[in-house]
Amino acid sequence: MALSRDEVEYIAKLARLALDDAALMCYQEQLSKILDYATSLQTVATEDISPAAIIHPLHNVLRDDVPTETLERDATLKNSPVSQNSCFVVPSLRP
Amino acid sequence: MSTLADLTIHEALDLLDSREISAFELTQAVLSRVAATEDRVHAYLNLDAEGALAQAAKADKERLSGLQAALLGIPIAVKDNISTQGIETTCGSKILKGYIPPFDATAIKHLKDAGAVILGKTNQDEFAMGSSTENSGYGVTHNPWNLDRVPGGSSGGSAAAVSVGEALGALGTDTGGSVRQPAAFCGIVGLRPSYGRISRYGLIAFASSLDQIGPLTRDVEDAALLLSVLAGADPRDSTCRPNPVPTYTEGLDTGIKGLRIGIPTDYLAGQGIQPAVAKALKEALACLEEAGAELVELRLPHTQYGIATYYLIATAEASTNLARFDGVRYGIRIAEEGTLEQMYAQTRGQGLGEEVKRRIMLGTYTLSAGYYDAYYIKAQKVRTLIKQDFDQAFEQVDILVGPTTPTTAFKLGEHITDPLQMYLEDIFTIPPALAGIPCMSVPCGFDAEGLPVGLQFMAPPMEEAQLLKAAYAYEKMTRWNKRRPVLC
Numbered sequence: 001m002a003l004s005r006d007e008v009e010y011i012a013k014l015a016r017l018a019l020d021d022a023a024l025m026c027y028q029e030q031l032s033k034i035l036d037y038a039t040s041l042q043t044v045a046t047e048d049i050s051p052a053a054i055i056h057p058l059h060n061v062l063r064d065d066v067p068t069e070t071l072e073r074d075a076t077l078k079n080s081p082v083s084q085n086s087c088f089v090v091p092s093l094r095p
Numbered sequence: 096m097s098t099l100a101d102l103t104i105h106e107a108l109d110l111l112d113s114r115e116i117s118a119f120e121l122t123q124a125v126l127s128r129v130a131a132t133e134d135r136v137h138a139y140l141n142l143d144a145e146g147a148l149a150q151a152a153k154a155d156k157e158r159l160s161g162l163q164a165a166l167l168g169i170p171i172a173v174k175d176n177i178s179t180q181g182i183e184t185t186c187g188s189k190i191l192k193g194y195i196p197p198f199d200a201t202a203i204k205h206l207k208d209a210g211a212v213i214l215g216k217t218n219q220d221e222f223a224m225g226s227s228t229e230n231s232g233y234g235v236t237h238n239p240w241n242l243d244r245v246p247g248g249s250s251g252g253s254a255a256a257v258s259v260g261e262a263l264g265a266l267g268t269d270t271g272g273s274v275r276q277p278a279a280f281c282g283i284v285g286l287r288p289s290y291g292r293i294s295r296y297g298l299i300a301f302a303s304s305l306d307q308i309g310p311l312t313r314d315v316e317d318a319a320l321l322l323s324v325l326a327g328a329d330p331r332d333s334t335c336r337p338n339p340v341p342t343y344t345e346g347l348d349t350g351i352k353g354l355r356i357g358i359p360t361d362y363l364a365g366q367g368i369q370p371a372v373a374k375a376l377k378e379a380l381a382c383l384e385e386a387g388a389e390l391v392e393l394r395l396p397h398t399q400y401g402i403a404t405y406y407l408i409a410t411a412e413a414s415t416n417l418a419r420f421d422g423v424r425y426g427i428r429i430a431e432e433g434t435l436e437q438m439y440a441q442t443r444g445q446g447l448g449e450e451v452k453r454r455i456m457l458g459t460y461t462l463s464a465g466y467y468d469a470y471y472i473k474a475q476k477v478r479t480l481i482k483q484d485f486d487q488a489f490e491q492v493d494i495l496v497g498p499t500t501p502t503t504a505f506k507l508g509e510h511i512t513d514p515l516q517m518y519l520e521d522i523f524t525i526p527p528a529l530a531g532i533p534c535m536s537v538p539c540g541f542d543a544e545g546l547p548v549g550l551q552f553m554a555p556p557m558e559e560a561q562l563l564k565a566a567y568a569y570e571k572m573t574r575w576n577k578r579r580p581v582l583c
Binding site (some may be wrong): 007008011012014015016017018019023027030031033034035037038040041042044046049051052053054055056061063071072075076078079081082088094095 | 436
């Protein structure tokens, strides 16, 4: 399963990863090799098998709709690279 | 030289309770060991010596005032992907440099409530992605048995610390083998509990259908002790199961006479098992039989598909879980130019390491339009088959036993340029993780170079008591866990 350069660039764009040429070339080769290995699964018969989204019996977990302890705002915002007036600050959406 | 730092947790508790030693002395002994060995081992990313001594002094006062708690005054290390209030938590990643969690993970709260002394945070593969701790953003950890070898991973710092006496016990996390494999490589005990047995609130997520927190200790009794403290339902983790928590240390010594032990033949043939590992396994099985267990050979026919299944599912989950590291709420930001979206890509491109980016790329691809059914859903279906293998096996037997890893600790740098070869190291630890069953590694011998070998026990879901009982019986007969490394 060989990935093309365009495909690898597109995946990096979807994943929001800025990668240089050397990294793109390296991942193109390595991901192709890993996907080749993964094609072994195609030989397994799974027609009537349900996918295992989670491994133990699923059940709803509910709680009473009452406020509980929450994180302290200033301590939480302290971890942000840039914050102002109790808000996270980000660059402009448009150039 | 053997010191208080070499005690097991239960030995130390006996001495503390009889007032023969103080928690302060115990913590000092561990910190002295750190001072003597850490420059060669590099198990810690962040050691809180001052905080640990203060906690130890507090534990001594509490003991004098009559307080009883399961781990009162015991120095414990914590893997760096588990949130510790006020102590930097980076997951071994540059992208989280400087992150100070404003809260404790539930597992940490349980440790503190039980009176444990938190020593600091241990090295790991970045975001727990790796089998050697070489993928840390902050340097490699060395195996105390041979400093040119890896300690295993991703909980390599925790395993090395416990092995060399830089902690009496430690927390690690296991997604596909990251507690058991480093335990095997470092000659200690590592337990991965059932999916949902220990709360993951505050564990920074890698692959949510697989991640589990587990203890690394010097013997099985200590693993049982830590599990009793850590296990139990948590309103903050809806995947955590409500089953009552037994006192796992009780009934450990009831023996294994009549226990039916399954030997998966798929864990023996053609999996690149080194002769020393095969020999140690053979001897271990003879030992279990001698103790009165009945050995039954059986098949786990989908074992060979475990690694491919795991790497498709875990990377898909990682690609979504790690989307939160975007330079906005925590960690570093790299915004050399441009827009919000360019800031995201620059921060992630430079802040995340090679292996993490590789796995995010793979997961993004397999979840993308046109490939979702062929890769992700297919892998989930094969996961069902792998779980069914175990369900059927446990209709015939009580416990399964096999090697933890096909090889002993490999050399630093040996697999770093070939990610697929590194993934193949996890062949025996991945299937039980996919099935969500409890499993643990116990020392079972050494190879010709003096490197430890691990024996893996596996039990049906939520049957940790049975698992620990079998491992305890084996350990008592062999005592491989009593050997400690001598750094040179």
